[in-house]
Amino acid sequence: MKLVITGATGFIGAALVDYLVSHGHNLVLLVRKIPSKSFLANVSISLWDGRTVSDWCRHIDEAETIINLAGEPIGHKRWNESQKKEIVGSRINATRAIVEAVNAADRRPRLLINASAIGFYGDRGDSLIDESAAAGKGFLAETCVKWEKEALAASSANTRVVLMRTGVVLDKDGGALARMAAPFKLFAGGPPGSGKQWVSWIHRQDVIRAIDFIIANPKLTGPVNITAPEPVTMRQLSAYLGEAMGRPSWVTVPEFVIKGMLGEMSELVLSSQRILPKKLMEAGFSFTYTKVNDALRAIFTGNRPGQESGIPQG
Numbered sequence: 001m002k003l004v005i006t007g008a009t010g011f012i013g014a015a016l017v018d019y020l021v022s023h024g025h026n027l028v029l030l031v032r033k034i035p036s037k038s039f040l041a042n043v044s045i046s047l048w049d050g051r052t053v054s055d056w057c058r059h060i061d062e063a064e065t066i067i068n069l070a071g072e073p074i075g076h077k078r079w080n081e082s083q084k085k086e087i088v089g090s091r092i093n094a095t096r097a098i099v100e101a102v103n104a105a106d107r108r109p110r111l112l113i114n115a116s117a118i119g120f121y122g123d124r125g126d127s128l129i130d131e132s133a134a135a136g137k138g139f140l141a142e143t144c145v146k147w148e149k150e151a152l153a154a155s156s157a158n159t160r161v162v163l164m165r166t167g168v169v170l171d172k173d174g175g176a177l178a179r180m181a182a183p184f185k186l187f188a189g190g191p192p193g194s195g196k197q198w199v200s201w202i203h204r205q206d207v208i209r210a211i212d213f214i215i216a217n218p219k220l221t222g223p224v225n226i227t228a229p230e231p232v233t234m235r236q237l238s239a240y241l242g243e244a245m246g247r248p249s250w251v252t253v254p255e256f257v258i259k260g261m262l263g264e265m266s267e268l269v270l271s272s273q274r275i276l277p278k279k280l281m282e283a284g285f286s287f288t289y290t291k292v293n294d295a296l297r298a299i300f301t302g303n304r305p306g307q308e309s310g311i312p313q314g
Contacts, residue, residue, distance in 0.1 A: 001215075002026045004059050006050075006094060007069025007115070009035055011174040012166075012207055016067070017043065019208045028059045030070075051093035057101035065111040065215055066102065068151070070094035074119075075176065079139065079265040088143050091115075095150040102154045109159060113214060114151035116163045118200055118227060120144035123271040126198065130278035131165070131223045138267055148223070160221045162214050167227035167275060170292075171204035172299050180241060183251065189242055190251035192258050195235030197272035200227040203289040203298070213285050225277040232292050234269075244296035 072090040122136015242249030289295040
């Protein structure tokens, strides 16, 4: 199968490329600059600017699936007005260009998988949320609504559109876990805020496997929550992270301190989102990691579920 992928050098995209190549797919990566990493013969590179339809659109005619992961990272810089415009604009512009190319293609792709996030739901307290829930409030929710609207413009009888509402993705070498683990390395880890806020997480391997599952299951369409089936509170997540790293989880940072440090960006760590991946579960997707302690153990010790932990105590 030939696939076109944007955001292929990011935390999820890089792992996805390796997975798809290992499964024999032919890939075209739309990138802003030529990556230093060398790829196998069945991976080709095409330059794009993330907003304009140009020569790269010829690949859309030949592809079965488009996977659009492009967008400015949300947690790398403080959310001033300029950064917020970049977060929104990078997603809207890239998606709009992809959709324009899809709609103009002589041979439309069968599937557009477009990134989104559980930020769509906003802060929902203890409520258990699935894909049927309405959008919430806040910057992330507003961003996701606009982002998804752009992607849905590609939907037709020939092209199904899946909106991946991804939770907190856990794995080594990047993502939210790298930032969360830093204070634990200094024996200063613990839950931010009250610790009662719900965290809907997923191991990066299961994100990649879920994308593959979506490609193979034509009945999956519209919003699909990409989260593990057992969300945890921030206090539980912090305790399991400390256990996996062999560090205590005892330092709490009051909510007012976090808001003072991060401003509006504190939404990332203080919002409560208890999300269920209802569509994936009903379609029969089998998660490798359903429990966050198993996921963290695998990340830090290499032990998969069912193996002895080997976790140092202390």
